Amino acid sequence: MASVVGLSARYANFLIHPLPPGPGICQICHGMAKPGYPTCWPCQQAAEVLGNGVADAVVPISLALKREQYANELWRYKNTHGPQQQYFRMGLAAVLWRFLAAHEPCIATHCAVPGFDTVTIVPSTSGREGHPLHTMVAGMVGPTRDRYRDLLTPTEHAQALGRTASLARYTSSALWGETVLLVDDTWTTGAHAQSATAALKAAGAGCVAVVVLGRHLNSEYGDTATHVEHARLRRFSWDVCSLRNWRHG
Numbered sequence: 001m002a003s004v005v006g007l008s009a010r011y012a013n014f015l016i017h018p019l020p021p022g023p024g025i026c027q028i029c030h031g032m033a034k035p036g037y038p039t040c041w042p043c044q045q046a047a048e049v050l051g052n053g054v055a056d057a058v059v060p061i062s063l064a065l066k067r068e069q070y071a072n073e074l075w076r077y078k079n080t081h082g083p084q085q086q087y088f089r090m091g092l093a094a095v096l097w098r099f100l101a102a103h104e105p106c107i108a109t110h111c112a113v114p115g116f117d118t119v120t121i122v123p124s125t126s127g128r129e130g131h132p133l134h135t136m137v138a139g140m141v142g143p144t145r146d147r148y149r150d151l152l153t154p155t156e157h158a159q160a161l162g163r164t165a166s167l168a169r170y171t172s173s174a175l176w177g178e179t180v181l182l183v184d185d186t187w188t189t190g191a192h193a194q195s196a197t198a199a200l201k202a203a204g205a206g207c208v209a210v211v212v213l214g215r216h217l218n219s220e221y222g223d224t225a226t227h228v229e230h231a232r233l234r235r236f237s238w239d240v241c242s243l244r245n246w247r248h249g
């Protein structure tokens, strides 16, 4: 755990806690919602299309702002090679490790389950073998590797679906009520993670909670810059709990 603390330490300088749900904040993904609406448009669409198939909890570890450090790292950990790639994978694996060590019990409490039996990832639509997220969650991250299972497979329709939430995007291995922690790197519209959740539930999963490393936002879009300014007022701390809205320890 010492190296996890060391490797994740620098992230406290630039990770940003998503704003807690409230007016103007999406209750599901913690992105922006139009005034008077409980969720953002993509989350509302996902709920319309997938019904009860949507996630029981969506937990972004941090905002990831286009062209800033964290969004950059979330791109580079899968698109660079050699020592640089290894450096970013180690760092992001430590972020996930440290976050889950502190807050996975809070996610379970939020979902009213004793814990998560199984951990899996949203597979990339391109179907690339040996995806770095797989390497991290199935191998590097202590709290997830022993529970990891390859459950989801993109269907032949996945590419063509673009950014639409759909039950036709993935298939899942059969489950018998297991609770699932579903991990993804970036949440933009949530269409991939919510479609994956719906496939898990259709296959028999119990509660499904989604943890994403970064909630992607573009500060140049609409009022996003103001939203981000608000979020930055709260200094990042590993102890701040986005689910119980208090500090641990």
Ligand SMILES: [Zn+2]
Residues within 6 Å of the ligand: 026, 027, 028, 029, 030, 031, 039, 040, 041, 042, 043, 044
């Ligand atoms: Zn949303």
Ligand SMILES: [Zn+2]
Residues within 6 Å of the ligand: 102, 103, 104, 106, 240, 241, 242, 243, 244, 248
């Ligand atoms: Zn917590």
